[in-house]
Amino acid sequence: MKYVIGVDLGTSAVKALLVDRNGHVVHEASASYPLFHEQSGYSEQRPEDWVTGTMDVMKQLLAMGSVKAEDIDGISFSGQMHGLVLLDASHQVLRNAILWNDTRTTPQCRQIEDRLGPMLLDTARNAALEGFTLPKLLWVKEHEPEIYAQADVFLLPKDYVRYRMTGHIAQEYSDAAGTLLLDVANKRWSSAICSAVGVEERLCPPLVESHAFVGYVTADFAASTGLSVHTKVFAGGADNACGAIGAGILSDGKAMCSIGTSGVILSYEENKALPVAGKVHFFNHAQQDAYYAMGVTLAAGYSLQWFHDTFCKTQSFPDMLSGLASTDVGAKGLLFTPYLVGERTPHPDANIRGSFIGMDASHTQEHFTRAVIEGITFSLRESLDILRDAGKHIPMMISIGGGAKNETWLQIQADVFNAEIVRLTSEQGPGMGAAMLAAHGCGWFESLEACANEFLRPAQRYQPNPENVAKYDQLYRFYQQVYDQTKALSESLAAFR
Numbered sequence: 001m002k003y004v005i006g007v008d009l010g011t012s013a014v015k016a017l018l019v020d021r022n023g024h025v026v027h028e029a030s031a032s033y034p035l036f037h038e039q040s041g042y043s044e045q046r047p048e049d050w051v052t053g054t055m056d057v058m059k060q061l062l063a064m065g066s067v068k069a070e071d072i073d074g075i076s077f078s079g080q081m082h083g084l085v086l087l088d089a090s091h092q093v094l095r096n097a098i099l100w101n102d103t104r105t106t107p108q109c110r111q112i113e114d115r116l117g118p119m120l121l122d123t124a125r126n127a128a129l130e131g132f133t134l135p136k137l138l139w140v141k142e143h144e145p146e147i148y149a150q151a152d153v154f155l156l157p158k159d160y161v162r163y164r165m166t167g168h169i170a171q172e173y174s175d176a177a178g179t180l181l182l183d184v185a186n187k188r189w190s191s192a193i194c195s196a197v198g199v200e201e202r203l204c205p206p207l208v209e210s211h212a213f214v215g216y217v218t219a220d221f222a223a224s225t226g227l228s229v230h231t232k233v234f235a236g237g238a239d240n241a242c243g244a245i246g247a248g249i250l251s252d253g254k255a256m257c258s259i260g261t262s263g264v265i266l267s268y269e270e271n272k273a274l275p276v277a278g279k280v281h282f283f284n285h286a287q288q289d290a291y292y293a294m295g296v297t298l299a300a301g302y303s304l305q306w307f308h309d310t311f312c313k314t315q316s317f318p319d320m321l322s323g324l325a326s327t328d329v330g331a332k333g334l335l336f337t338p339y340l341v342g343e344r345t346p347h348p349d350a351n352i353r354g355s356f357i358g359m360d361a362s363h364t365q366e367h368f369t370r371a372v373i374e375g376i377t378f379s380l381r382e383s384l385d386i387l388r389d390a391g392k393h394i395p396m397m398i399s400i401g402g403g404a405k406n407e408t409w410l411q412i413q414a415d416v417f418n419a420e421i422v423r424l425t426s427e428q429g430p431g432m433g434a435a436m437l438a439a440h441g442c443g444w445f446e447s448l449e450a451c452a453n454e455f456l457r458p459a460q461r462y463q464p465n466p467e468n469v470a471k472y473d474q475l476y477r478f479y480q481q482v483y484d485q486t487k488a489l490s491e492s493l494a495a496f497r
Contacts, residue, residue: 002073004442005061006428006435008239009050009079009158011035011099016057017428018067019435021444023455025428026067029060036096041103044096047085050157051164058225069228075165075217076438077236078243078430079158081178084136087160089152091169095144097157098136103350105135112138112180115196121277123193125177125184129348133179137199153205158236166215166233171205174241177283184284184291185272210237210286211441211448234441237286240264240294242433247398247424248452250287255387255394257380257413257421258429259403262344263300265383267293267392276390280345280383286437287448293390295345295383300376301402303338303354307372312365323366324373324408329415329471331367333358336375337482339490345383347483353490357482373409374472377416378479384417396420400427410460415468416476425459 003026006017013032017025033049036042062069082100087093098104109128112135113120120128128135133156141148155163156175163169176182176189181204183190189204208214212235217227237245240258244266247256255267269282269291276282280295299306312320335357342350356371388394397419403409404423414421428435436451445451 001071003067003071004073004435004438005058005075006431006433006438007054007057007075007077007158007161007236008242008429008431008434009054009077009161010239011080011101014050014053014057015431016054016061017431017435018061018072019432019439025426027061027064028431029057029064031056035099039104043099043102045083045099047093047097047157047160050161054161054165055221055225058227062226069226070230072228072231073444074232074234074438074442076234076434076441077158077162078239078434079156079161079175079236081156081175081238081240082131082133083157084133084140085155085157085160086140086147086151087153087155088150091152091163094147094150095140098139100131102136103130105130105139108135108138108142112197116193119192119196120180123183123190124180125277125282126180127278127348128180130350134181134197134199137203138197141198151203154203155205159205162214162233162236165217165221167218168215169205170208170214170235172208172210172212172235172237172286173284174210174238174286176207178238182284184282187284208235209288210235210241211288211437213441232442234438236434236437238283239430240266241283241286241292242430242437243400244268244292245286245433245436245448245452246429246431246456247400247427248456249292249398250449250452253393254398255392255396256398256400257403257417259300259376259380259399259401261300261302261305263297263376263380263403265295265380265387267387267394269293274390276386279386286433293387295380295386297338297376297379297383298342298344299338299340299354300380303336303340303372303376304402306340307369311368320369321406321408324370324406327366327370329468330475331371331374332363334363334367334371335475335479335482336371337479337486338372338376338379343379346386349487351491351494352483352487353493355482355486373412374416374475375479377409377412378476381416381476382480394419396422398422398424400424400429410462411465414462414464416472418464418469420464421462422458423460423462425457
């Protein structure tokens with residue numbers, strides 16, 4: 001039996017899946033690493049921690065059973081997007097990586113908008129947000145010029161770990177699209193953008209496809225982990241692109257709802273001119289020559305975690321959610337907006353804050369819990385509406401992540417989105433997508449679609465209830481009014497935080 005490994009390099013931990021030819025997860029392992037917040041708004045990690053964590057999970061997988069190193073055919077990667085890793089001419093790390101959730105770069109975002117004008121959306125297809133890579137490069141250039149002067153190339157997180165595994169420098173398109181330096185439609189670094197913002201194009205690494213073979217495991221990495229030097233390594237993809245692969249979002253008309261710490265509505269796209277630039281993210285897919293449009297709720301699952309930790313800490317999550325099914329649509333007139341850390345889509349607003357509206361003395365914990373679930377789902381519908389308004393027909397969605405673990409929430413998604421919701425039998429997210437890229441790269445399947453047909457199977461389907469759809473449509477219109485009515489108040493209250 002041959003196997004592949006999918007490595008998912010997350011923000012808090014690296015997770016690896018050992019997957020057989022039938023798509024079964026034989027073993028999984030994880031290793032955590034720290035985040036550093038030296039100042040308010042700063043979020044950094046040590047790239048070396050990612051490497052040692054990845055080495056650790058490889059050793060864990062090999063120690064779990066009878067699988068031998070020579071049985072592992074290939075390895076590929078999923079990774080947190082946007083993080084900046086700067087290397088010098090000897091390919092040594094120059095500073096800690098600045099991560100996707102670092103917010104220090106607001107002035108650099110305004111510079112990018114001023115210098116690029118319409119070119120930003122026409123070429124990079126995305127608005128300038130603090131999370132992207134280019135603002136981080138400009139921040140280092142302005143505030144740490146001595147480090148910037150030493151830089152020979154920049155990489156994104158998973159690409160640095162892959163370099164350490166193979167000795168090969170490269171970046172693939174799905175992650176490159178999140179830098180603001182890529183000509184997304186033409187799949188090349190944009191000389192015009194580099195010139196306009198004053199970034200040397202030589203800093204941009206070579207580009208490859210996500211399923212491209214980029215080298216074998218080096219002797220040093222093999223000695224440190226027990227892997228074989230004959231194991232092939234493939235480029236991989238951005239976490240959301242790999243999550244889409246792992247959910248089978250590989251052809252036109254397919255879409256997914258992913259609810260983790262943040263929430264994502266993602267739709268496969270073949271039309272590189274889809275008119276959504278600046279409204280939602282538009283990135284190259286890890287499926288060759290395809291794209292995806294994606295809206296993000298920053299505090300989706302995080303809102304539920306916050307509610308649990310603040311008000312229901314002594315309860316398990318299943319116990320906290322046990323009253324969902326017995327609580328009516330609309331939580332007895334209680335609305336929640338999940339703006340706990342600001343919002344991304346459709347409101348790129350770092351200052352807006354969340355709210356409960358409509359509280360009275362008759363509301364119980366069950367009503368508040370349902371309101372949180374409904375508010376998260378309403379927020380995700382705003383991204384779905386943007387895609388539908390752009391002409392996308394989305395009658396069915398795959399649901400993954402925490403939102404797919406509760407049957408009542410799955411039905412709420414079907415009713416709020418007015419779409420069939422499908423839960424998979426075994427949902428492993430971006431790690432499975434990375435494993436599928438390795439399986440395709442190894443030649444197990446002629447295409448990612450063929451791999452998905454073998455690896456992924458639907459478990460349950462949830463149909464929208466017409467009566468609930470009508471009720472939620474009315475509630476959703478009330479929900480949409482909350483942002484405009486609380487924006488000024490949220491900004492005024494910021495002085496007291």
